[in-house]
Amino acid sequence: MASRGILIVLSGPSGTGKDSILKELRNLRNDFEISVSCTTRGPRSGEVNGKDYYFLTKSEFMDKVDSGDMLEWATFCGNYYGTPKHELENRLNEGLNIILEIEVKGAEQVMKNSSEAVSIFVLPPSVQILKQRLKNRGLDSDEAIEMRTREAEREVALAKNYDYVVVNDNLKECANDISKIIDSEKLRAIHRKNIIKEVLNNESVVSR
Amino acid sequence: MASRGILIVLSGPSGTGKDSILKELRNLRNDFEISVSCTTRGPRSGEVNGKDYYFLTKSEFMDKVDSGDMLEWATFCGNYYGTPKHELENRLNEGLNIILEIEVKGAEQVMKNSSEAVSIFVLPPSVQILKQRLKNRGLDSDEAIEMRTREAEREVALAKNYDYVVVNDNLKECANDISKIIDSEKLRAIHRKNIIKEVLNNESVVSR
Numbered sequence: 516m517a518s519r520g521i522l523i524v525l526s527g528p529s530g531t532g533k534d535s536i537l538k539e540l541r542n543l544r545n546d547f548e549i550s551v552s553c554t555t556r557g558p559r560s561g562e563v564n565g566k567d568y569y570f571l572t573k574s575e576f577m578d579k580v581d582s583g584d585m586l587e588w589a590t591f592c593g594n595y596y597g598t599p600k601h602e603l604e605n606r607l608n609e610g611l612n613i614i615l616e617i618e619v620k621g622a623e624q625v626m627k628n629s630s631e632a633v634s635i636f637v638l639p640p641s642v643q644i645l646k647q648r649l650k651n652r653g654l655d656s657d658e659a660i661e662m663r664t665r666e667a668e669r670e671v672a673l674a675k676n677y678d679y680v681v682v683n684d685n686l687k688e689c690a691n692d693i694s695k696i697i698d699s700e701k702l703r704a705i706h707r708k709n710i711i712k713e714v715l716n717n718e719s720v721v722s723r
Numbered sequence: 724m725a726s727r728g729i730l731i732v733l734s735g736p737s738g739t740g741k742d743s744i745l746k747e748l749r750n751l752r753n754d755f756e757i758s759v760s761c762t763t764r765g766p767r768s769g770e771v772n773g774k775d776y777y778f779l780t781k782s783e784f785m786d787k788v789d790s791g792d793m794l795e796w797a798t799f800c801g802n803y804y805g806t807p808k809h810e811l812e813n814r815l816n817e818g819l820n821i822i823l824e825i826e827v828k829g830a831e832q833v834m835k836n837s838s839e840a841v842s843i844f845v846l847p848p849s850v851q852i853l854k855q856r857l858k859n860r861g862l863d864s865d866e867a868i869e870m871r872t873r874e875a876e877r878e879v880a881l882a883k884n885y886d887y888v889v890v891n892d893n894l895k896e897c898a899n900d901i902s903k904i905i906d907s908e909k910l911r912a913i914h915r916k917n918i919i920k921e922v923l924n925n926e927s928v929v930s931r
Contacts, residue, residue, distance in 0.1 A: 638918065641925030671922055679907070680915035682922075692910055699887070699907035702900055707888035710846065714879055714890075717849030 517610025518706045521697060522603070522629060523547075524615045526622035527637030527674075528667035530649045532683045533616050536637065539690035547612040547697070550603060553579065556594035569599065587617070587624035598625070612697060619670045626676070633700050635693060636677040640684040642668055725818025726914045729905060730811070730837060731755075732823050734830035735845030735882075736875035738857045740891045741824050744845065747898035755820040755905070758811060761787065764802035777807065795825070795832035806833070820905060827878045834884070841908050843901060844885040848892040850876055 525533055537549060553569040555576050564570050571579075576595045579585050588597030598615060606613055615625060615632075625632050639645035646664045649655055655663065674680050679696050683689045700706070733741055745757060761777040763784050772778050779787075784803045787793050796805030806823060814821055823833060823840075833840050847853035854872045857863055863871065882888050887904050891897045908914070 636912070638922050641922050643925050668923060671919060674919050675912050675916065677912050679910045680912050680919065681910060682918060692906075695903045695906045696910060698900075699904045702887045702889060702904060704844070704883050704885050704888050708883065710890060711879060711882050711888065714846050714849050715876060717851050 518701075518709055520607040520609070520611040520613060521700050521706070522607060522613050522615070522632045523693075523697065523700075524617060524622050524625050524632050524634040524677075525637065525693070526617050526619050526634070526677070527683075528639065528645060528670045529618070529663055530645050530652065530667070531637045531639045532648075532686065532689075533637055535686055536683060536690050536693065537614065537616060539686050540693055543690055543694045544697070547614050548606060550598055550613050550615045553585075553588075553597045553599055554594060555596075556592075586615075586628055587621040589618075589621055589624075596621075612701075619673060623673075623676075633679070633696070634677040635679045635681060635696060636674040637689070638671060638674060638680060638682045639667070640682060642671065726909075726917055728815045728818050728820040729908050729914070730815060730821050730823070730840045731901075731905065731908075732825060732830050732833050732840050732842040732885075733845065733901070734825050734827050734842070734885070735891075736847065736853060736878045737826070737871055738853050738860065738875070739845045739847045740856075740894065740897075741845055743894055744891060744898050744901065745822065745824060747894050748901055751898055751902045752905070755822050756814060758806055758821050758823045761793075761796075761805045761807055762802060763804075764800075794823075794836055795829040797826075797829055797832075804829075820909075827881060831881075831884075841887070841904070842885040843887045843889060843904060844882040845897070846879060846882060846888060846890045847875070848890060850879065 525537070527533060551565060551569060553571050553576060555571055555573050558564065558568070558570050562568065573595065576597065579597070579599060580588055584600045585597040586600045586603065588595060598617070598621070603613055617625065622634060626634050639648070642664060645667050646660060649660045649663055681689050681692045733745070735741060759773065759775070759777060761779050761784060763779055763781050766772065766776070766778050770776065781803065784805065787805070787807060788796055792808045793805040794808045794811065796803060806825070806829070811821055825833065830842060834842050847856070850872060853875050854868060857868045857871055889897050889900045
């Protein structure tokens with residue numbers, strides 16, 4: 516039986532490049548899935564149900580919340596977003612590593628609700644550079660960028676509560692750091708019970 | 724200021740190849756020192772004081788025990804062996820990573836006495852193979868090998884209490900696993916306080 520997969524929470528301020536890091540990580544390894552969130556917002560052009568999001572009605576969403584099937588959830592701009600627990604559990608039991616790419620408040624909920632979650636905070640090289648990245652993206656007004664920058668400062672101060680802290684200075688190096696964390700976490704004693712048993716069983720076979 | 728180094732406890736049954744693993748690890752990285760133990764046994768031919776061991780008299784050794792300067796200590800064949808705390812502390816504060824290569828009982832003491840120690844247990848591929856390795860080494864009588872094998876079984880069952888478990892099936896892979904653990908541990912939030920501060924300070928410079 517495969518050892519249970521690792522549940523990784525990848526978080527950090529908006530604009531630190533979490534999406535790009537995960538794409539780069541995919542070039543390094545194939546043994547992980549990115550968790551698909553539920554949302555009550557309508558699908559944007561090109562978005563596929565079950566791939567980009569699970570698109571739910573508000574009542575379907577709240578049913579999942581009420582039945583305890585949301586590992587974390589939050590509202591954003593009047594829509595609900597959340598991580599369904601049931602499918603996550605199945606995948607972890609199959610031995611798959613799952614990455615939750617999630618904003619800081621959601622990450623805090625997961626860290627509180629799951630004792631097994633391995634949390635990684637992505638730092639920008641500096642808040643100044645983050646601000647510049649947000650500007651270059653051209654998606655936000657100056658006022659929104661100011662607000663996001665101040666929010667980022669508050670969030671960076673929470674990095675110390677995570678298991679690991681990586682810096683997205685160089686995309687390849689950052690993805691490589693995360694890959695090493697996954698390898699290392701797979702060597703934790705809690706994931707090695709089967710191997711310890713095997714080593715012992717061989718001897719019991721021999722000592723007959 | 725350099726972040727404090729990592730204290731690694733490398734343990735496992737006699738004959739699992741801890742020495743060879745550390746030699747192989749030296750080919751991969753140079754940012755660690757192997758802790759030098761104190762002993763009351765006399766130096767063997769070619770052994771150098773301060774390199775192989777610190778050779779102490781019994782009264783010097785017990786003075787260190789009494790003053791609380793031994794992170795762990797034990798007797799073996801009438802001689803005392805121990806890990807001096809003072810030097811270890813200095814080196815860690817300089818940012819050096821320190822590896823304690825240590826037998827299982829000593830490792831348990833360190834894990835109890837030090838909250839920062841990262842413990843790694845080295846498993847043989849099987850207890851059967853370990854027994855064969857001890858035979859090939861030609862250092863022990865058949866009776867001693869039987870005793871060591873039974874001791875190894877007891878020790879392997881304790882692997883679950885360590886932070887990490889590696890298997891010395893392939894020397895290079897095993898050393899590589901340990902190297903990844905060191906890299907990963909260096910990314911822990913507790914070692915990243917300076918970096919978090921730097922990211923925040925840059926922004927405070929910019930927002931003036």
